[in-house]
Each structure stands twice: as structure tokens, then as C-alpha cells.
Amino acid sequence: xxxxxxIIELKNVTKKFGTFTAIEDVSFxxxxxxxxxxxxxxxxxKTTTINAMLGFSVPTRGTISLxxxxxxxxxxxxxxxxxxxxxxxxxxxxxxxxQQYIDFVMSQFKGDHTDRLEALLKQxxxxxxxxxxxxxxxxxxxxxxxxxxxxxxxxxxxDEPTSGLDPIMQDxxxxxxxxxxxxxxxxxxxxxxxxxxxxxxxxxxxMKNGRIVEDLSAERLQRAxxxxxxxxxxxxxxxxxxxxxxTTTDNEHGVTTEFSYDGPIPQLQVWLAGLKSxxxxxxxxxxxxxxxxxxxxxxxxxx
Numbered sequence: 001x002x003x004x005x006x007i008i009e010l011k012n013v014t015k016k017f018g019t020f021t022a023i024e025d026v027s028f029x030x031x032x033x034x035x036x037x038x039x040x041x042x043x044x045x046k047t048t049t050i051n052a053m054l055g056f057s058v059p060t061r062g063t064i065s066l067x068x069x070x071x072x073x074x075x076x077x078x079x080x081x082x083x084x085x086x087x088x089x090x091x092x093x094x095x096x097x098x099q100q101y102i103d104f105v106m107s108q109f110k111g112d113h114t115d116r117l118e119a120l121l122k123q124x125x126x127x128x129x130x131x132x133x134x135x136x137x138x139x140x141x142x143x144x145x146x147x148x149x150x151x152x153x154x155x156x157x158x159d160e161p162t163s164g165l166d167p168i169m170q171d172x173x174x175x176x177x178x179x180x181x182x183x184x185x186x187x188x189x190x191x192x193x194x195x196x197x198x199x200x201x202x203x204x205x206x207m208k209n210g211r212i213v214e215d216l217s218a219e220r221l222q223r224a225x226x227x228x229x230x231x232x233x234x235x236x237x238x239x240x241x242x243x244x245x246x247t248t249t250d251n252e253h254g255v256t257t258e259f260s261y262d263g264p265i266p267q268l269q270v271w272l273a274g275l276k277s278x279x280x281x282x283x284x285x286x287x288x289x290x291x292x293x294x295x296x297x298x299x300x301x302x303x
Contacts, residue, residue: 005031006068007155007186008053013062015048022048023210026062030188032154035181037197038190039292040207046190047087049207050159053188054085066155081109084148088141088160094133098126098143102150109151117150123172137164145173149180156180158189162196174200194292206292227261227268232280240271254279 008030015022023045030036040046051057053064055071064071066079092101106113121128126142127135135143141164148156162170170193177187177200191197197204206214231237236255239246242263249256261268272281 007032007066008188009063009065010049010053011063013049013052013059013064015052015057016060021210023052023207026207026210026212028205028212028215030186032186033181033184034186034203035177035201036186036188037201037204038188038207039192039194039197039204044207045210046207047159048210050157050188050190054083054157055079082154084151084153084156086141086144086148086156086158086161088163090140090144092132092140092144095131097131098128098135098139101132101143102128102147105147106150111151113151116152117146120146120150120176123176124169138166138169141165142169145176149176153185155186155188158187158191160190160192162191162193170196227265228284229259229261229268230280230282231257231275231278233257233275234277234279237275240268242267 006029008028010029011027013026014024026045026049038046038049048057052059053066053071055064055073055077058073067082069075069079071079093104096104102117106117124142124146126146127139128143132140132143141161145161148158162173165173174196177189180187181200181202189197189201204214204216205212206216229239229243232254234254236248236250237257239257239259240261240263243259243261246257246259268283272283275281
């Protein structure tokens with residue numbers, strides 16, 4: 001395994017199934033220690049991208065590199081020694097008990113990971129003594145997460161990792177991600193739960209119609225939790241600098257102006273103080289979900 005800062009890199013990756021193009025010209029890179037959120041609606045191409053990235057499927061064209069080495073079918077298994085993986089719809093061997101599955105996965109890796117395993121079992125409390133086929137979805141997911149992290153991998157790839165988990169276990173998962181980040185582990189996480197993405201991720205890749213349409217940095221993520229402003233006044237107002245998605249509607253109550261704001265708060269305060277003939281005013285927090293929806297609604301162009 002090469003020592004390199006860029007440990008995941010996709011260049012112009014396209015995957016077709018017959019005449020259907022699932023993903024097209026997907027390019028991005030991930031550096032060591034980043035926590036990447038991978039978001040998009042169902043069918044956007046997230047799982048197809050992950051499968052290609054891990055060597056589970058061969059792209060129609062484009063290149064994929066892990067740890068500085070190009071991934072091809074003949075060597076994909078080599079990088080897997082340094083990667084943990086769990087998916088919300090992961091098919092575990094139903095005839096095994098949870099303990100038997102954990103033992104099997106552990107046997108595929110070198111080293112003694114007993115202490116690490118015990119810590120994860122304490123954190124998630126999966127039911128290991130029962131056959132997997134008898135377990136709830138949440139308990140199956142806990143076993144998959146323990147297996148993904150127990151060998152202290154350099155990269156952990158997660159596809160909808162908290163689906164099926166109750167709120168307490170979701171919190172335990174987020175705490176684990178924060179701990180892994182401190183240890184320099186790189187995590188690539190697909191999720192529909194935008195709040196958990198906003199809490200732990202350092203970057204977010206937004207996929208739409210098989211393409212990466214936005215790469216939101218940590219700074220942009222902070223701005224995504226900016227402000228939503230609504231002003232009702234007798235006359236139309238001109239939104240301040242840094243206002244986005246401004247709309248104006250006119251009815252019997254006056255003119256309503258709404259916009260999102262991601263600029264300096266003092267500038268917004270000055271603008272608000274200068275308003276006249278205002279009959280109603282509200283300023284609320286913007287969320288990553290609002291940013292996500294606005295990008296989809298705008299039909300953002302592919303970069």
C-alpha cells in the first residue's frame with residue numbers, strides 16, 4: 001500500500017447497464033482523514049459509485065485508485081485488507097450466528113483486534129448468540145457496523161449505515177465516527193439522514209442523475225446552516241448582498257420577501273435595522289436539508 005494523502009480517486013468513471021447509464025463522468029478525490037458525506041435521492045447513482053469504487057463492479061470507462069493504486073478486478077482484494085464496509089441492505093449469512101460471522105470476518109485479517117472488538121461490542125451491544133436470520137434489521141445492522149470497524153481499517157465505506165438503527169444507536173454511531181476522525185480514519189458515507197451528515201462530515205458530495213453536481217466543503221457546510229429570512233412589508237424590499245433564492249409574493253397582507261442568507265451576520269443585522277414599513281419579520285436557521293433541496297430544485301449544472 002503506497003503512502004499517499006489522496007487515498008480515494010475517481011476519474012471520469014462511467015457505468016452502464018446495457019443502454020442505461022447509471023453514473024457518468026464521476027470524478028472526485030478523497031484525502032486521508034476526510035469524512036465524506038455522499039447524498040442524493042434514490043436512484044441517483046450512489047450505490048453504483050460505491051460498488052465501482054470498491055471493485056465490486058467494473059466501470060464501463062474511467063479509472064479508480066485506492067491508496068495510490070489503480071483498482072482492477074485482479075487486485076481489488078488487496079485494498080480490501082485496509083477497508084471496512086457496511087451497507088444498510090447488506091446480506092449477511094443467515095445460517096450463521098452473529099458471533100460466527102464476526103469470527104469469520106476477523107479470520108480474514110492479520111493481527112490481534114480483540115480489544116477493538118470488545119470496545120465496539122460494548123458500544124453497540126449486538127445479539128451475537130442468535131442466528132442472523134432471526135435478528136431484527138437493527139441488530140443485523142449493528143453486527144455489520146462492528147464488522148466494518150473492528151479491524152481498525154484505514155478507510156471505512158458506509159452505504160446507508162444507520163438505516164434500521166434506533167435513535168440511541170444512531171447517536172452511538174455518530175460518536176464512533178467522531179472518534180474515528182480523531183484517529184485519522186477516512187470515512188466515505190452515503191446517507192439519507194442529512195442531519196447526521198451535517199454533524200460529522202467534513203465534505204459532502206451531491207449526486208444527481210448519475211453525476212456529481214456539488215462538492216460542498218466544510219466552509220460551505222457551515223454556510224448551509226446559515227439563515228432563512230422572511231420579511232412582510234408594505235412595499236417590496238431589495239434583499240441584501242449574499243442573499244440567495246429570493247422570492248417575492250404580493251397579497252392583501254403586503255409584500256412578502258423570502259431568501260436564504262449565508263453572509264456575515266452583522267451585515268444582515270444592519271440590513272434588517274434599515275427596513276421600513278415592516279409588518280412581520282422572521283429569521284430562522286437554514287439546514288443542510290434546505291441546501292440539498294434548493295440545489296435539486298435549481299437544477300444545478302454539472303461542474
